[in-house]
Amino acid sequence: MNINFNPKVFSSLLILALFFSLTGFAQSDPTAERRVTGTYAIKNATVITSPGKSISRATVLIKNGLIEGIGSNLIIPVEAQVIDADSLFIYPGFIDGASTAGVGRPADPERPSNFDPSNPPDEIAGITPWRNVLDNFDSKNNQITDWRKVGFTIAQIIPEGGMLPGKSAIVVYGGKESTNIIAQNTAMSARFRAQGGGRGMYPGTQLGIMAKFRDLYKNAELSARHNRLFASNSGLNRPEINKTLEAFYPVLDKNIPIIFEVSNDLEIRRALSLQKENGFRLVLGGATDLHNVVNDIKAANAQVLLSFRLPNDKTANAKTEEMSEEMKNRTQRVKEAYEHILKEAAVLEQAGIPFGFTSIGGKSNDMFKNIRTMIANGLSEDAALAALTVNNAQILGIQKFAGTLEKGKLANMVIATAPIFSEDAQIKHVVADGYIFDYEIKTKKNGNGTNGANGAVNIEGTWEYTSDTPAGSSGGVMSIKKEGDTYKGSIDYDNPAGNGKAKSDMNNIVLSGNNLSFTFNVNAGGMSLEVNVSGEIIGDEFTGSMSLADFGSFPLNANKKPNQLNQ
Template sequence: MNLLSKFRMQLGVTVLLVSLHFSTTIAQSDPTGERRVTGTYAIKNATITTSPGTTVTNATILIKDGLIQAVGSNVPIPKEAQVINADSLYIYPGFIDGASTAGVSKPAEVDRPSDFNPSNPPDEVAGITPWRTVLDYYDGKNSQVADWRKVGFTIAQVVPEGGMLPGKAAVVVLGSASSTNVIAQNTALMAKFRGMGRGMYPGTQLGVMAKFRDLYKNASYSAEHGRLFASTAGLQRPEINKTYEAFYAVLDKNIPVLFEVSNDLEIRRALKLQKENGFNIVLAGVNEVDAVIEDIKAANAKVLLSFKLPDDKVTKSKVEDKSEEIQNRTKRVIEAYELALKQAALLEEANIPFAFGSMGARSADLHKNLKIMVENGLSEKTALAALTTNAANILGIQKFAGTLEKGKLANMVIMTDPIFSESAQIKHVVADGYIFDYDVSKKKSNGNEEASVEIEGSWEYVSDTPAGSSGGTMDIKKEGDGYKGTITYDNPAGGGKASSEMKDINISGNYMTFSFGVSAGGMSLDVTVSGDIQGDEFSGNMSLADFGSFPLNATKTPKQR
């Protein structure tokens, strides 16, 4: 079944409407265009953090043709330079995403052959496609890319979607949509503990481990056979196998295996494979390290921590009038939640350098969750290092990214206040020599953001997807200091409309985001919406996991007298 057919079956939903993309502390809107720094620019009188722990006040950063020429408090400004006064602004190195699927589409499913054998399926049917490159499925113009740039990311290692071995990653800069933006190709071999479903090998995690061992061993034999054939007469010609050849760079330790792991058990299993075979490994999507700290250190594994944090609804529940059993159960859940918030601090305490990967997370949660990690023991210096220098070192791009110094790419985040302060907002992002400007919201006297738009009311929206246009309504009401709402959409099961609660409704300036859940074809899907509000008009995008991002426009219904 191809992607479009699956989309039509599982989603008749189109989704949303209004939108707030960021967290309540960071406000931006999509620029109407970007401008290229092709000449010489001097950004002066700023507080510049050149690297984690090193800050220069009243400083100037000189840029020419997208490269940093100088940084410091006594930088001579050439006559031809265009001067940008950055009084009271704070400049940081551009953030680096260690593992991202933003802008990456999933390859179409491969039809099973007529003589299909579930115990020995063809590699492509089994989700084993290590020869694929993510760049064949990456679209830098996708709105998800712009969403992540809005929150400060300027470089990302994009990883392929798919099964057990979906392909190879690449490093891209989040610059102009008119450029290829490719920094490095085939930077890691992506691996997952994910088969292509029950009834087909490998369908379990243990099956994936067995298949990985088999492929790795056969790739070693294939590589050795090829070397001997090239240097020795009288040997049988080796057969070309693209699956085995895709492992050669891993065998030679030119690239690591990027293992996606979701818990400590998967971490142990990935490290077991690494110990048996000796390849370099990077653990991505990590969120449980407390029980495997020593295993990670022993393997010298690199870590890409997920900044996705669990929901804290349980911690707010009242259980005083419940039974002792329920109280004890709730206590254990709360303890697990609090431990989850300390995972980054535990890595820092163990002196394990780590970076962040955005797989499975929302851009709107980045700064909010970073602050939560800091509140739970992570130092601000290490948090910034995870976004910059550590990420550059893990990806091997430290020669031209990660810090602000002469000769490096002019990738930077320019903020209104110190990065981890409650009032911090992103005003500009410079990526690959392109400056992206964002709106910042005004502040009330109590320090809270002042919404410049009125979102309360009823909205009618239309969204365009590959399955066609669809629409519904969104009703938003003010509740305390926040908002609550309900959205309607075409019922994926047919028979009219369905509705869902709008979650995490946030508004910063004229930018809004929210999310909601949809049940379709036995699946539970998360949908996020973000965009700009101008008067009674909303223009934005809805994003559905594994299906991409699609435009959504809405109009506010006038109030009736």
């Protein structure tokens, strides 16, 4: 029997074997095996039907996955199963404006023997606008589970790749037996990033990408015109079929927009420049660093998907007393830039630009914390909710059946224990495509195990963690100590080579209130893989999750050992 060794599959299994998980996200029905196929009544809840509009002690009637009615005086049918929702808050299901959750990257094609780096084939240059993101989408990926836990029920998924990686699709985070596809080819994805970082071929720079985009767009216009003339006139040469140019036709007709991923104000200006020249519908995806271009965005009538990712505040909060004058000035510029980013959502709201949120580059565990930070910096709660619901429904063109809670719309909703942006809010249920996902509520503890005399959380000491992944159970120790204004630490884990434990430094340790996050690297098969950990400390317990790109996240539990460092 021949056995073919696949390094990529081996690496994936190895990574899974390194993950540790815990019971912090215990769920009564996390897989949503039961679907709302009959009639259900969710009774006596505070129902927020849309931003700024709510009904107290209301009942939501659901029948066959659709909202049958909402109100405080509804007559509940005798056949309805009643769910008591006293003290709970019901919101429209969240919509992710652009996401790569569950999306894999296609394999790079081999270069031909006569490869010309100045004029590479489209596919090798990362120009594949004909691709469908669904060809590389795994609806069972753990990343989808993570985003659904924080309330997302629908997402526009975008392809991975180079300059023009393909077309997006809209999916619902529903049951495992459904295709969960709402719409295909909903937008063309574009970015100012060359295939493979450029790799010494055209277009290898942002200016080269702009030039290539202009060339493709104009050629697509000529191709479309030629096709129309050929179809209605005789005596014309037959047009050549070019799948790259044909992929632009829906953009030319303004049936779909182009989502340009942008990471700074320069890329925003370049995307706006291309839109002004060519007239396509533009969505700025993952936008940040936009305080200087708000007026330009508004003038272009461009739509915005704002990243809820926020930068690390370590430098922004640095003390400057003992710094040199040069370092003080540099740190001050960093602080100003940091404060601008915190206020960007509020600036968009004040400018009257209805924006949506995107998970691009963000972490599910950080979402509510970061949105609360934006609210503390001027964003209204109504605008924050709109960015998760009705605005993204408008941007995606699905407002007829999603974005608000109304009779006849999909029964997609988030059910929380408190107003959704409050510190105490926990998500108890998520309804997606008629499937109910239940999550166990964590009881807040008042223990003083990790609190100092001033009530501050003390993370110094030795923590024992446990994990349980599809690859098996594991455990280890992490040790943390404070040095000045920063923390140092180490974590051990099962050695991938199979001989005992290996140890890694804990990097980027950040303690914000009760929330702890850090990263560490695992060496496996000659590769260094970064693992992200974040969670909450209550008493002597840490409850959170760890994640690695492409594999989603797994719960992580740790308990602090009593020793001399814990005093």
